[in-house]
């Protein structure tokens with residue numbers, strides 16, 4: 001009788017342990033991907049403070065813009081219709097799409113939700129809530145050096 005009871009208890013213990021661990025494993029297998037999806041990776045701001053572009057100043061025509069990499073993030077180099085070189089973060093301040101230059105409008109545009117920025121990076125139309133981050137551009141001889149503004 002005692003032997004049967006002990007066997008019954010250990011079987012029950014095993015079943016409880018098994019169900020407990022499978023329920024735990026199930027919860028972990030469901031919650032981990034959800035938590036991983038919801039918590040963004042810690043990429044942070046680009047650590048680069050200065051970048052020398054592979055483009056030469058005379059290769060950038062007025063009323064054009066081109067994307068370059070500033071650290072790990074996209075940036076945009078613009079030559080205004082008046083001939084001035086400017087650079088901004090190309091990450092839209094609305095939902096982080098990459099902006100582009102629109103020669104027909106002579107300003108920076110985000111295709112995702114029709115956001116517009118002027119040639120100072122100011123948000124002038126559409127949903128972007130803030131200006132683009134502006135960088136300092138120096139054309140040194142045959143090089144263009146872009147740095148974070150102080």
Ligand code: FES
Pocket residue numbers: 092093094095096097110111112113114115126127128
């Ligand atoms: S992400 Fe640029 S306008 Fe929405």
